Amino acid sequence: MTRKQRRLYFVLLGLVALGAASALILTAISDSLVYFYTPSDLVGKPQPEGRRMRIGGLVQDHSVIRDGKSVTFVVTDLTHGLPVTYAGILPDLFREGQGVVVEGKMGTDGTFLAAEVLAKHDEKYMPKDVADALKKSGQWKEPKAN
Secondary structure (H helix, E strand, O other), rough: OOOHHHHHHHHHHHHHHHHHHHHHHHHHHHHHHEEEEEEEHHHHOOOOOOOEEEEEEEEOOOOOOEOOOOEEEEOOOOOOOOEEEEEOOOOOOOOOOOEEEEEEEEEOOOOEEEEEEEOOOOOOOHHHHHHHHHHHOOOOOOOOOO
16 A cells, blocks of 8 residues: 555545544534524424423413413414413513513424523513514514613
């Protein structure tokens, strides 16, 4: 084997190793991606079962139902609503009319099964995606200046 052939084999072996490492990294990243949606984004679109996602919007007024172990409420972007079920301790700032982001999976019956509920911490904060969705729907209200 000549010196040129050995060098070529090492370069090819390095490229194969780099390709394998890239494939492993991309696979790991795609498994941990969590997509963000608003209720309007999900209307009439079937979602893959078991795929983790985030839903953002406001807790609809008069929709919170506490059932001992779980809480059911509706997340709305003021155009469409999505029922959410959560079994766990809600954040202290959780209430009707409050902005929330819930993370979990879509159930087979169309109810979102939340694994985590995040509530905004004051009236000035709103996740960018939620604010953009509210602006797009025409329901955005500018925060009041102090």
